[in-house]
Amino acid sequence: MKDERILIKGNEAVAFGAADAGCRCYFGYPITPQNEIPEALARLLPERGGQFVQAESEVAAVNMLLGAGACGVPAMTSSSGCGLSLMQEGISYMAGSHVPGVLVNMQRGGPGLGDIGPSQGDYFQAVKGGGHGDHRNLVLAPSTAQECYDFMFRAFALAFKYANPVLILGDAIVGQIKEPVRRMPPSDAVPAEALIRSTASWRMEGYGRRGPDGRPRLLKSVYLAEGALAERNRLLAQKYASMRAECAWDCVQTEDADLVVVAFGSVARIARSAMRSLRRDGHRVGLFRPVTLYPFPAEALAALAPGRRFLVLEQNLGQMVEDVRQAVFGLDGPAKVLWHGIMPGLFASADDVREPMLQALGEVR
Amino acid sequence: MPKYRDVIMAGFGGQGVMLMGNLLAQAGMESGLEVSFIPVYGAEMRGGTANCTVVLDEHPIGAPLVRTPLSTIILNEPSLRKFQPRLAPGGVQVVNVSLVEKGLLAADKHSVCIAANDMAHDLGNVKLANMVALGAWLKAVPILSLEAVQEALKRVVSTHYAHLIPVNAKALEVGYKAVAA
Numbered sequence: 001m002k003d004e005r006i007l008i009k010g011n012e013a014v015a016f017g018a019a020d021a022g023c024r025c026y027f028g029y030p031i032t033p034q035n036e037i038p039e040a041l042a043r044l045l046p047e048r049g050g051q052f053v054q055a056e057s058e059v060a061a062v063n064m065l066l067g068a069g070a071c072g073v074p075a076m077t078s079s080s081g082c083g084l085s086l087m088q089e090g091i092s093y094m095a096g097s098h099v100p101g102v103l104v105n106m107q108r109g110g111p112g113l114g115d116i117g118p119s120q121g122d123y124f125q126a127v128k129g130g131g132h133g134d135h136r137n138l139v140l141a142p143s144t145a146q147e148c149y150d151f152m153f154r155a156f157a158l159a160f161k162y163a164n165p166v167l168i169l170g171d172a173i174v175g176q177i178k179e180p181v182r183r184m185p186p187s188d189a190v191p192a193e194a195l196i197r198s199t200a201s202w203r204m205e206g207y208g209r210r211g212p213d214g215r216p217r218l219l220k221s222v223y224l225a226e227g228a229l230a231e232r233n234r235l236l237a238q239k240y241a242s243m244r245a246e247c248a249w250d251c252v253q254t255e256d257a258d259l260v261v262v263a264f265g266s267v268a269r270i271a272r273s274a275m276r277s278l279r280r281d282g283h284r285v286g287l288f289r290p291v292t293l294y295p296f297p298a299e300a301l302a303a304l305a306p307g308r309r310f311l312v313l314e315q316n317l318g319q320m321v322e323d324v325r326q327a328v329f330g331l332d333g334p335a336k337v338l339w340h341g342i343m344p345g346l347f348a349s350a351d352d353v354r355e356p357m358l359q360a361l362g363e364v365r
Numbered sequence: 366m367p368k369y370r371d372v373i374m375a376g377f378g379g380q381g382v383m384l385m386g387n388l389l390a391q392a393g394m395e396s397g398l399e400v401s402f403i404p405v406y407g408a409e410m411r412g413g414t415a416n417c418t419v420v421l422d423e424h425p426i427g428a429p430l431v432r433t434p435l436s437t438i439i440l441n442e443p444s445l446r447k448f449q450p451r452l453a454p455g456g457v458q459v460v461n462v463s464l465v466e467k468g469l470l471a472a473d474k475h476s477v478c479i480a481a482n483d484m485a486h487d488l489g490n491v492k493l494a495n496m497v498a499l500g501a502w503l504k505a506v507p508i509l510s511l512e513a514v515q516e517a518l519k520r521v522v523s524t525h526y527a528h529l530i531p532v533n534a535k536a537l538e539v540g541y542k543a544v545a546a
Binding site (some may be wrong): 005007144173222348349351352 | 367403
């Protein structure tokens with residue numbers, strides 16, 4: 001029997017996904033645990049007429065990404081933890097200038113150099129902007145190697161729809177896990193030209209090319225004239241508000257649940273295993289998994305709130321829990337949201353999250 | 366009862382732990398199962414300890430890592446010290462007794478002893494010890510056929526080493542046959 005699936009790492013799935021989703025250029029600097037992404041793209045992109053550049057630093061890589069995006073070229077970078085910190089200035093410039101681009105953060109343990117184990121410690125950095133000034137990235141959180149592949153299509157489409165940075169937030173488990181993945185048939189791959197065409201009205205094309213209004217084209221994030229920056233921020237605020245249409249989430253057995261676990265990425269799948277065993281013992285546990293971390297699916301979560309408690313499970317010292325509390329704030333009493341953190345750097349198993357889930361169930365009764 | 370199996374494979378870097386894990390996961394996928402493989406190793410590779418976890422299931426896999434594995438393949442002594450206490454009640458450990466003192470095996474754990482290095486040496490290449498051990502595991506933990514794993518070698522071994530596939534398939538068989546049904 002021929003199996004259509006291929007066994008690849010989450011990182012490799014990101015690379016295949018990018019290549020099939022129309023990515024034309026990659027710029028990056030190596031760091032564990034995401035090195036299979038540049039390794040695979042170094043082969044895949046030149047095969048398809050694209051460009052692979054190992055930059056001299058993460059700062060250089062993100063500015064190359066800014067340049068490619070400004071020219072309307074579908075491009076990406078990837079890194080982990082401290083590498084993303086170095087990129088924040090460039091990401092802020094991209095957001096301020098309405099420039100599309102895709103960034104991948106396969107999080108590692110922090111703060112500082114940390115370790116190469118899994119962590120969700122960059123949640124705040126990812127969903128609250130990360131760089132200076134008011135800016136937001138669209139953030140997608142894959143949980144499986146298949147989603148690493150599929151979400152690259154969504155990431156490039158969203159980056160070009162909103163002319164905004166899109167961040168894929170994975171971690172060492174999501175990047176290193178090897179699982180069966182189904183690739184799109186080549187006929188369904190997105191040609192880079194489809195994305196490039198959508199930028200016809202604003203992209204940089206060289207000296208003398210003018211916009212539809214006859215004026216020279218300019219992409220910039222500096223607005224010094226009186227009132228100009230306020231106007232710019234008003235536009236950005238409208239854009240961020242319109243992104244709410246992209247909210248995505250996944251509910252597993254929440255209908256009859258007394259306790260709903262809220263978790264994303266690798267922790268969500270670990271929680272699902274624990275949930276299965278608790279269900280076998282008769283406990284009514286459900287799972288709510290935000291797929292977009294920004295925009296955060298607050299309304300969908302609030303809709304689940306009546307009569308239920310939430311247990312936020314995340315691999316950090318308490319970050320997404322703030323967004324969950326805000327989503328259900330004022331709905332029904334103060335003790336609604338419980339929290340349990342897995343320490344960054346640990347490789348957690350279902351047993352590690354079963355205990356706090358049982359404890360939370362006890363508090364439900 | 367769902368068809369669920371998990372295994373932690375552990376040894377020195379260079380003993381072929383990752384190849385074993387990749388091969389088992391590939392064969393599981395080709396047999397129509399859901400599979401996950403996840404490596405755990407430090408920044409140092411050669412000579413350090415390395416381990417990986419493979420999960421095989423009929424259903425989509427949640428946690429790819431397990432605290433109390435249902436089975437293990439132990440290629441050296443440090444790995445036995447690390448994983449023997451974690452073996453689930455009723456679990457089975459396949460132990461390479463060429464490198465592990467039998468006296469260290471806990472009486473309350475089910476151990477399948479296989480002199481993998483010695484048998485690999487007899488096959489002409491001590492590097493085949495990993496395949497001998499995996500063959501023994503396939504008999505001790507029935508879920509995949511020996512043939513499915515031998516067949517999957519073609520997808521896991523790089524073309525550069527394709528000439529070594531027959532001897533690896535042989536090593537799997539030798540390990541498989543060494544364990545009583």
